Amino acid sequence: MLQIIPENIFDSFQTIASELDADIQVLSEFSTILTLQNKSTEGEIRLLQIFSGVYAILFDLSVKEKITFTLKTTDSAVISCLYHRSGKVSHKSDFNIEYNKIEILQNIIIANNTEQNDHLIFEGDRLVQLNMIIMVEDLLVNTEDKEIDIFKSSIYKLFTELHQRQSYRYFGQIRAQVLEQLEFLIENRGTDTLSLMMNKAATLMLLARQFFFQEQFANNSDITIPLKRTEIEKIAALKEYIVAHLGHQITINKLIEISGLNSKKIRSGFRYLFNSTPQDYTTKLRIKKAVELLDTTDKNISEISYEIGFSNRSYFSSLFQKYIGMLPKQYRSSDKIKNSLYQLSYKSVAKPGITQADIDDILNSSYRNNGDRIVTGCLIYDFKEFFQILEGKKEDVLFIYQKIKEDSRHLDIKVLQQDLTEERYFTNFSMANLNAVGNTKIEQLLTIYKYHSNDINRTSKKNTSDFWVAIKKLLLTI
Numbered sequence: 001m002l003q004i005i006p007e008n009i010f011d012s013f014q015t016i017a018s019e020l021d022a023d024i025q026v027l028s029e030f031s032t033i034l035t036l037q038n039k040s041t042e043g044e045i046r047l048l049q050i051f052s053g054v055y056a057i058l059f060d061l062s063v064k065e066k067i068t069f070t071l072k073t074t075d076s077a078v079i080s081c082l083y084h085r086s087g088k089v090s091h092k093s094d095f096n097i098e099y100n101k102i103e104i105l106q107n108i109i110i111a112n113n114t115e116q117n118d119h120l121i122f123e124g125d126r127l128v129q130l131n132m133i134i135m136v137e138d139l140l141v142n143t144e145d146k147e148i149d150i151f152k153s154s155i156y157k158l159f160t161e162l163h164q165r166q167s168y169r170y171f172g173q174i175r176a177q178v179l180e181q182l183e184f185l186i187e188n189r190g191t192d193t194l195s196l197m198m199n200k201a202a203t204l205m206l207l208a209r210q211f212f213f214q215e216q217f218a219n220n221s222d223i224t225i226p227l228k229r230t231e232i233e234k235i236a237a238l239k240e241y242i243v244a245h246l247g248h249q250i251t252i253n254k255l256i257e258i259s260g261l262n263s264k265k266i267r268s269g270f271r272y273l274f275n276s277t278p279q280d281y282t283t284k285l286r287i288k289k290a291v292e293l294l295d296t297t298d299k300n301i302s303e304i305s306y307e308i309g310f311s312n313r314s315y316f317s318s319l320f321q322k323y324i325g326m327l328p329k330q331y332r333s334s335d336k337i338k339n340s341l342y343q344l345s346y347k348s349v350a351k352p353g354i355t356q357a358d359i360d361d362i363l364n365s366s367y368r369n370n371g372d373r374i375v376t377g378c379l380i381y382d383f384k385e386f387f388q389i390l391e392g393k394k395e396d397v398l399f400i401y402q403k404i405k406e407d408s409r410h411l412d413i414k415v416l417q418q419d420l421t422e423e424r425y426f427t428n429f430s431m432a433n434l435n436a437v438g439n440t441k442i443e444q445l446l447t448i449y450k451y452h453s454n455d456i457n458r459t460s461k462k463n464t465s466d467f468w469v470a471i472k473k474l475l476l477t478i
């Protein structure tokens with residue numbers, strides 16, 4: 001049985017690791033990662049201590065066979081906030097016989113001070129992304145942490161209020177403002193002091209927002225859920241539609257047509273879920289996309305403005321300035337972007353009939369050109385496909401990548417990840433020729449990575465960076 005024991009959470013993770021046959025990586029006293037790579041489960045579970053008595057658990061697992069995690073009750077009162085982002089998960093408490101399906105974007109709050117345990121069932125065959133913030137009253141009481149004095153008194157208030165009822169369970173929707181902080185926690189993988197501080201800030205913000213809404217909810221004031229659950233799902237689907245069609249004209253009539261909801265419902269749904277009007281929300285997504293394109297491509301500003309659905313470049317520039325505080329041109333030429341480190345990973349298929357002489361030629365150009373521009377990285381070729389990472393100053397990486405893209409010795413080039421980064425993984429340009437090396441561990445890593453990289457939903461920044469970091473470690477031992 002996989003038991004999460006809030007009072008002893010790090011120890012319970014050691015047990016979970018051995019039961020799931022996971023690799024356990026204790027990064028610091030505040031952070032542990034379980035990595036799973038077995039037949040039934042793949043991915044990771046991260047446990048972070050935010051403050052003493054406040055923990056975040058971040059599940060990112062591809063589950064092929066059903067597994068159940070039990071949230072054990074202990075002597076101390078515990079409040080757990082669950083945020084479900086993808087996959088098939090059900091919930092059941094010892095109270096109920098029935099399992100309740102947890103919907104995507106659902107938020108559950110469990111406040112326990114009874115003997116009842118809660119069970120989370122990860123059904124097979126899906127990528128499960130589920131996050132939890134767990135607060136343990138006794139550990140908060142005992143902490144000397146001055147930093148959290150103010151926070152503590154608000155949390156006590158919550159404990160008192162929620163626990164007036166024997167056990168409290170709230171089922172609602174994850175609000176946009178909470179999701180924002182959650183995404184920050186998920187993306188921030190740093191273990192340095194600054195990253196820990198930012199995690200603390202994000203969690204405080206998350207909880208403040210969570211319980212601010214909760215209070216409004218409990219007092220039944222202005223905020224009542226304006227829509228039925230099926231309607232909320234339609235609004236969430238509209239968001240997906242907008243993200244996929246930023247380059248098209250998105251009118252309220254189009255949204256009405258797609259969702260079948262009337263404009264009043266659409267507006268109140270957007271207000272409820274995203275705290276915006278549909279138009280405002282679309283603009284924000286467009287500007288966010290523009291920032292990403294400015295950061296990660298060398299497309300010019302007219303191209304970008306067109307790509308995200310603005311026919312008028314100067315209108316785009318003025319909106320960009322309004323949201324970001326500078327013009328797109330200024331943003332692109334800012335030193336931050338120009339001088340910071342940049343990584344780009346792609347995969348491609350080797351042209352049929354490629355020879356060893358071709359590979360030697362590629363390597364020679366790489367050593368010469370990459371050396372001149374201080375572009376480091378790694379190229380993996382397994383006689384079928386290439387996997388490459390390039391890292392260096394953004395303009396240098398894009399310059400080299402432009403040449404590679406035009407090379408006829410490979411086809412089907414697919415960028416897996418491109419982003420600003422803080423450190424290089426490789427100190428020089430190296431090439432791992434897998435079959436020649438015959439290193440089964442690299443072959444295993446490559447097999448898993450190929451599996452991820454064939455599915456756009458799985459090719460995350462995390463998978464890619466984990467893969468290259470693991471390759472780097474292995475190369476050092478060869």
Ligand SMILES: Cc1cc2nc3c(=O)[nH]c(=O)nc-3n(C[C@H](O)[C@H](O)[C@H](O)COP(=O)(O)O)c2cc1C
Pocket residue numbers: 348362365366367369370379386388400403404405406407409410
């Ligand atoms: C899979 C693959 C990876 C490559 N990687 C690099 C590289 O990292 N650096 C590089 O300069 N050229 C690389 N090339 C070769 C370039 O496409 C191009 O032939 C080369 O940069 C031309 O160099 P030159 O202009 O100095 O003759 C690669 C080609 C392929 C097919």
